[in-house]
Amino acid sequence: TPTVRNYELDRALITPSAKIGVGQFGDVYVGTYTLPKLGKGKNLAGNGKNSNSDQRNADSRPDVIQVAIKTCKANDDPEKTENFLAEAYIMQKFDHPHIIRLIGICSVMPIWIVMELAKLGELRAYLKTNSERLSHGTLLKYCYQLSTALSYLESKKFVHRDIAARNVLVSSPTCVKLADFGLSRWVSDQSYYHSTPTVALPIKWMSPESINFRRFTTASDVWMFGVCIWEILMLGVKPFQGVKNSDVILKLENGERLPLPPNCPPRLYSLMSQCWAYEPLKRPNFKRIKETLHEILIEDSINSSE
């Protein structure tokens, strides 16, 4: 069993304020975390690599950072709290500029997961509110940033299983981060994970093999990322609106795919279409997707400056 002992935080240093969201397990709050003074114990936020430590000098007051605090309603149900904390166990393994960072946990009741705050909140809402202002290049940049995070997860043999715009948060107008590792699982090279049938599955984002056989692999993450790119270019429109979940697989097996979003560079739609290859092995991996998105981003910046 993984340990999060190093991540245990002193609750006295955490101050929740306003509620900013509702998760599967409980409410999410914005708040502050006062970093313990250096020298006394370890810096728990960001393993010392965090830029927050750069601003500190030994004699000054302790730094205070803004955080998101996830709470768990079912504090007395060990099975639920274990599932709740599973996300923290997973997040502690990652260190990437486009993945929301775990700051730590309070593992005694009331159980809290403390994370880096994405100040601008959910990507879908942000896309809708700022649809007029968002340039094409910015949307491409978001896709590229997410592909770097997913390429990182691919290299770590992690399958996210729930890649969708609803699981992306906005840190600044030019920076998005992948969040929500509630469904993700580590998988060994050849194997794959069979989901438990009790969880509600995001059918409209899922690959045919995930829908048909509950097969989740990096290749099925690639499919989902194609859908996530589509949502971003559509400024937060969800896929297959008005289609019943049970009809999605029929469409996919008929060769139907999500349509070309307005103003989508042909090269990008071609990449999305490759992510939606019926055969998992025919899909590109995230490393390739990242490289292609980088090229598309550069092409776009050249074209738009002409």
Ligand code: ATP
């Ligand atoms: P669900 O499974 O329904 O997505 P969840 O239990 O995974 O729920 P989250 O989606 O992670 O919970 O959190 C619920 C909401 O809280 C998010 O949609 C977002 O609005 C807000 N939130 C969560 N984490 C952060 C964060 N790090 N920064 C800013 N807002 C956050």
